[in-house]
Amino acid sequence: MSAEVRMEPGRIARFLRLRGGRVERKLRERTARVARIAEQEAPGSMGRYISWDVQQGPRGLEGVVRCDHPAVLYVLHGTRPHLIRPRRRNGVLRFEVGGEVVFTRLVRHPGTRANNFLGRALRMGR
Template sequence: MAVRTDVRIDLNAGEIRRLLYGPVGPVVRFIRSVARKVRTRAVLTCPVDTGRLRTAHREEVGVRAGRVYGFVENTAEYAAAVHDGTAAHVIRPRRPGGVLRFVTGGQVVFTTLVNHPGTRAQPWLREAMEDVARAEGFRLVRR
């Protein structure tokens, strides 16, 4: 499951005119620059073990039905579990009658189930979006 952060930017007519005709350039270029900053920040602050999560970030900016959109997401299948954390859960072998094998305290352990305590959330993508939005002067509203 991918983790995706969408940013909605509502602009009034004066801001749209300033973006379209002012020194900042077109709206699409502005949204692209914000999305790129969010992606860069997310890559730098992403938790790293093997580096696979870090390389799975992507951004997209476009126009659909007359609206400019942009998003940054992480496409690694375990990104949501890292980003949002996991609750306590039981881990069982994949095959019926199988066993789990792992090393703890320098010893190899075989068992039929493990009570996993869960993992804490590491919301690097949301934090990257919040940091960039704050730096760009946006006010974030939670819904």
């Protein structure tokens, strides 16, 4: 008596990439964990703009964590020192410093250091 087992790598790979399968469930867990860490690591209110999903990519399923905050690129990459002027020609800028309201026509912003909170969340969520 003999038994024969044939393993077809292509079929196994397709089986593992099926929607609703074990691999997708683990990928969903890990992606959700990275998104939760990113929400905690994000500065200010930026964490409220973080969402995640598992999508079909060119090489199978992939977990995607995104931040849709309008200033996310400035936070991730930082900024050099720059001038801030009002949008209107004769307008003024209004902001608070130490609880006091300030009006001015020009601000010399010192720039910001890069804060790659998404990359940090990915490393921490492994």
